[in-house]
Every structure is written in structure tokens, then in C-alpha cells.
Amino acid sequence: MTASCSMVDFNTGLLEFLYSSPTAFHATKNIAGKLLAASFIPLYEGDIWQLEPGKRYLVMRNDSSIIAFVYGKSPLLDSGIRMLGAHTDSPCLKVKPRAELNRRGYFQLGVEVYGGALLAPWYDRDLSMAGRVTYRDQSDQIASALVDFERPVAVVPSLAIHLDREANNARSINAQKDIVPLLLQLPAEDAALPDFRGLLHAELLRQQPDLAIKQVLDYEISLYDTQPPAIIGFEQDFIASARLDNLLSCFIGLQALLEADDQVSSLLICTDHEEVGSASCCGAKGPMLQQFLERLLPDGETRARVIERSMMISADNAHGIHPNFMDKHDENHGPLLNRGPVIKVNANQRYATTSETSAFFRLLCEAAEVPVQEFVARTDMGCGSTIGPVVASEVGVKTIDVGSPTFAMHSIRELAGARDGWYLYKAAVEFFSYSKAPFALISRS
Structure with a gap:
């Protein structure tokens, strides 16, 4: 499926979202507002749910985490669920x-x-x-x-x-x-x-x-x-803003989900408290996603079979190779700004990427005509982490960690490429419109 949003329109919307979302609470409120305007139906966790294929839903927790779900018309056992996760909080x-x-x-x-x-x-x-x-x-x-x-x-x-x-x-x-x-x-x-x-x-x-x-x-x-976000650089190559980590990924997921195909089921989850370990009722290590899936699919065996047919893209910013500090990167794995989304790999499971999930993501990027890069930390340096390994271990869904390359991560003002968010959005649109279970192409012989 071709993404409908031009890069200029995407970045205009991104800057507005960043400016109006100074906290996780405001980001979640703004995401919910966009979803409600697109006819998503609000759910409340204390109510009885009656979810119907062909409809769209959202549910919030703690005012700072949100799940948005497109319940596709295709049976879940045929197509699985395409999930994209990000986090709403920033240092x-x-x-x-x-x-x-x-x-x-x-x-x-x-x-x-x-x-x-x-x-x-x-x-x-x-x-x-x-x-x-x-x-x-x-x-x-x-x-x-x-x-x-x-x-x-x-x-x-x-x-x-x-x-x-x-x-x-x-x-x-x-x-x-x-x-x-x-x-x-x-x-x-x-x-x-x-x-x-x-x-x-x-x-x-x-x-x-x-x-x-x-x-x-x-x-x-x-x-x-209070300094507003901006497109900067002599040729307008960069986006400078607070909270790019990780509101950039939240906005990518939101824009892609708004274009999701109604025939297949897609889910966006943006959780709080990733920056402090995700261990809260509304964090990725908490039960929010698991409880949503249990209410969607009360039968445990059916739920396990659907999860086996599903995939999670964990979207969180990646470290772009800094031209002043190039020795901080592995010589073969220094992502460049404006050269496409980054597949993040770590042998010690700080990222949840596997060869199968990365292979599938490469196919998505190829279909969306999006370049792709890789990040592996220097072997003698520590590595950050994100919600990918948490969701993979809590839910059991196959997961890939990806992100837009960024400078000055965790600064009060970070820097990203003006093209990279749009690139990842195009790949996410392709993901949310993929008509088969994500790993139907993989032979199990």
C-alpha cells in the first residue's frame, strides 16, 4: 500500500505533535484526539467489551499509555496481528x-x-x-x-x-x-x-x-x-526538537495506523516509563498489552495461535554515527541520518531482533522503496535497550527493534534526519496493509 502523506506534510504534523506534547500525558491525549477524530471507538477497562471485526478501538491507561486497534475483517488466525510499539516518556x-x-x-x-x-x-x-x-x-x-x-x-x-x-x-x-x-x-x-x-x-x-x-x-x-521544534540545516536536512526519543516513533505509528487496511488487524501501543525500565501498570513490562489480547481472544489456545502468526515492530530511536565521535561506533555499523530506518541487533538480547524478523522488515522496506541500515554496538561498549525485548518476553510475539538514527539522544534537544521519520512511516504503512500472516513466506520444513 502506498503511503498517502508526503514528507513535507508528515514533518509538518510531526512538529505540531512534538510542540503540543511536553509530557507523556499530553502526548497520549493528542494521540487519542487524532484517533477519535478518525472514528476510533473509546474503550474503558472497567466496562464489558464487545469487540467487532471491521471496527476501530482505543483504550488508555494512566492517561499516559494507549493502545489503538484496527480489528480487521480477515480472521485473526489467517492474518495474525501487526503490532507497532513505542513509548511516550522522555528523560x-x-x-x-x-x-x-x-x-x-x-x-x-x-x-x-x-x-x-x-x-x-x-x-x-x-x-x-x-x-x-x-x-x-x-x-x-x-x-x-x-x-x-x-x-x-x-x-x-x-x-x-x-x-x-x-x-x-x-x-x-x-x-x-x-x-x-x-x-x-x-x-x-x-x-x-x-x-x-x-x-x-x-x-x-x-x-x-x-x-x-x-x-x-x-x-x-x-x-x-520552550524552544519549539524546527527543521534546520543549510539544506533543511535535520529536525531539532525535545522528545524525539520517542515521540517521533509514536507519531510514525499513529500516522501509519490511521491508514491501516481494514481487512487485516493492526495494533499500536505507546507505553509510559520506558526510560526507567517499563515496570509499571502502564509500562511495557506491565500487563496492559497482555490483558488487551486476553480480552480480544479469551480462549488461550486461540490466542497463542494468533500470537504465533503475529509480529511486533518495536520503534525507538537509534544512535546515528556522530561525525565528531566516530570511534564510538562499530566500524561497519554506523547509521547515517537521512539514510533510512535502522535495524538494531544485539547478541545479548538488549534488542529483540531475529534473522526472521529483520528479513521480513527488509522486505517491507523494499516494497515501500525505503533504504535500511543496521546498528550493532561496539563489542567493548554497553548497549541501550527498549520495549522490544520486554514485549517479546511478556507476550511471546516475534519482534524486531528498529528506529530512526538520532544525534544527542536524551538531550533536552535532539537531532534527527528530516527524511528518516517519513521513511519509517512508509515502511509502517506497508506493514499495516500486509495481507498475510507476517511469516507466511517462511518455510518450516
């Missing part, structure tokens, strides 16, 4: 529960580092805050709402070079002391601190005046860079 700074600090009359917030963040780029950025706020309403019921301050409200100033002459040679960053955001200057050093929950309360009412908030009880708030 960041998260505000602590008792965050208020007064340091010499400056109001600051204590933060935790979420995931394996590259900390140095957080300095001297115009930062805002966004996330989920849970409150007591006027009827003393608990409710939640999303908030996004949008405007720059915080900064982490660097220490001047005059006070740290070794800053360019041997500077280390203490996450407890050195990366504390500054919000405002108090009228006096001994002045009372603003109540952060009160600030959240006021901001929610400013944005949603009809919200019946009696008391803010708790929150999950992250800081983010």
Missing part, C-alpha cells in the same frame, strides 16, 4: 512532592532526574512546566486535569566560567545541588515561599475557569524547553 526533570526552596531570597523547585537525562544541555534554557494535577473537586471527589504553563517560567543558570575555570575540562554535575530550577526572586530573603500547589491551582483555573477545584492534592509535573 526530563520532575518536580518533587515538597519542592519549594528559598535560597538567598530566590524561589527554586527541587527536582528529580527522570531517566538517563543528559544534564548539561538543561542549563540556560527557557523552561516551562507541564503534567497532570490531581485535585479534590467541590463535591469532595478526586479528579485529574492536565496543565501546561506554556510560557517560560523557570531557568537553570550556569555558573560563570570565572568561578569554575575547569568547567570546560572536568566539570561534573551534582543532580541534587547543581540542576535546581530558579522561578522568581522573593521580595526579601526571609519572605514566605509561594505554595507550588497553589500555583498549579491558579494556573488550572486560568486555563479552565469552569474547573471545580477545591484543593490540589498531588501532581506529576515536568520541566521542558
Whole structure:
């Protein structure tokens, strides 16, 4: 099937999605909005489900993970399920529960580092805050709402070079002391601190005046860079943005699923907490996907047979070979930006790719007229991982790990090729329209 979205239109939509998704909660809300606009039917986990072939569904968990399912008209035992997985979270700074600090009359917030963040780029950025706020309403019921301050409200100033002459040679960053955001200057050093929950309360009412908030009880708030995503480079070769890892893959999966063939069954799952191990009720190591499949196929034997006929593409960004640090890559496995999606391989199962899943993906790319690359880490260096091995081990589905090559992964502003997301989207469209069980071509003699 030919992808309908041009590269220009794809990247325009991608930049809008990145800009409007400062947290996993906002990303999930935006994905759900696109699906609802395309007539996907919302499901609620506490309800009884009656799923029907030919219809499209979505279900969310924790406001930060989502499954979208195209229930194809072809029997599941004939075609299996085409699955594509990504994750909604990104490394960041998260505000602590008792965050208020007064340091010499400056109001600051204590933060935790979420995931394996590259900390140095957080300095001297115009930062805002966004996330989920849970409150007591006027009827003393608990409710939640999303908030996004949008405007720059915080900064982490660097220490001047005059006070740290070794800053360019041997500077280390203490996450407890050195990366504390500054919000405002108090009228006096001994002045009372603003109540952060009160600030959240006021901001929610400013944005949603009809919200019946009696008391803010708790929150999950992250800081983010307000600089918008952009197409950059002398020839517009690159996309620069926060959260490319891994909202780029979420957007790829979403756009491809919106074009999925109604004859076969396709599933998109975007889960939270990958950056901290996926071990949560809404993470890939949790039961969300398994429980969805159990409700779709209550009979265990039928479910096992369908899973055997299915395949998962785990999409997460790959490390492009950095021209300033080429020795950090294996000499034969340094993916280039704008040269196509990367098949990620690791002998120790940090990636779930097998020869069969990679062979099938190569056929998809060939059919979509998309170039393909490979990544293997240097044998003397460690290797990252993603949701692929987790889903493969929890569900038992054959899986491949792929991704768009990226620079500055886990920085506050990452860099990807302007063509690579579109390339992977084209391959995903081909995947979601493949009419047979993915491994029907493989001889088992």
C-alpha cells in the first residue's frame, strides 16, 4: 500500500505533535484526539467489551499509555496481528512532592532526574512546566486535569566560567545541588515561599475557569524547553526538537495506523516509563498489552495461535554515527541520518531482533522503496535497550527493534534526519496493509 502523506506534510504534523506534547500525558491525549477524530471507538477497562471485526478501538491507561486497534475483517488466525510499539516518556526533570526552596531570597523547585537525562544541555534554557494535577473537586471527589504553563517560567543558570575555570575540562554535575530550577526572586530573603500547589491551582483555573477545584492534592509535573521544534540545516536536512526519543516513533505509528487496511488487524501501543525500565501498570513490562489480547481472544489456545502468526515492530530511536565521535561506533555499523530506518541487533538480547524478523522488515522496506541500515554496538561498549525485548518476553510475539538514527539522544534537544521519520512511516504503512500472516513466506520444513 502506498503511503498517502508526503514528507513535507508528515514533518509538518510531526512538529505540531512534538510542540503540543511536553509530557507523556499530553502526548497520549493528542494521540487519542487524532484517533477519535478518525472514528476510533473509546474503550474503558472497567466496562464489558464487545469487540467487532471491521471496527476501530482505543483504550488508555494512566492517561499516559494507549493502545489503538484496527480489528480487521480477515480472521485473526489467517492474518495474525501487526503490532507497532513505542513509548511516550522522555528523560526530563520532575518536580518533587515538597519542592519549594528559598535560597538567598530566590524561589527554586527541587527536582528529580527522570531517566538517563543528559544534564548539561538543561542549563540556560527557557523552561516551562507541564503534567497532570490531581485535585479534590467541590463535591469532595478526586479528579485529574492536565496543565501546561506554556510560557517560560523557570531557568537553570550556569555558573560563570570565572568561578569554575575547569568547567570546560572536568566539570561534573551534582543532580541534587547543581540542576535546581530558579522561578522568581522573593521580595526579601526571609519572605514566605509561594505554595507550588497553589500555583498549579491558579494556573488550572486560568486555563479552565469552569474547573471545580477545591484543593490540589498531588501532581506529576515536568520541566521542558520552550524552544519549539524546527527543521534546520543549510539544506533543511535535520529536525531539532525535545522528545524525539520517542515521540517521533509514536507519531510514525499513529500516522501509519490511521491508514491501516481494514481487512487485516493492526495494533499500536505507546507505553509510559520506558526510560526507567517499563515496570509499571502502564509500562511495557506491565500487563496492559497482555490483558488487551486476553480480552480480544479469551480462549488461550486461540490466542497463542494468533500470537504465533503475529509480529511486533518495536520503534525507538537509534544512535546515528556522530561525525565528531566516530570511534564510538562499530566500524561497519554506523547509521547515517537521512539514510533510512535502522535495524538494531544485539547478541545479548538488549534488542529483540531475529534473522526472521529483520528479513521480513527488509522486505517491507523494499516494497515501500525505503533504504535500511543496521546498528550493532561496539563489542567493548554497553548497549541501550527498549520495549522490544520486554514485549517479546511478556507476550511471546516475534519482534524486531528498529528506529530512526538520532544525534544527542536524551538531550533536552535532539537531532534527527528530516527524511528518516517519513521513511519509517512508509515502511509502517506497508506493514499495516500486509495481507498475510507476517511469516507466511517462511518455510518450516
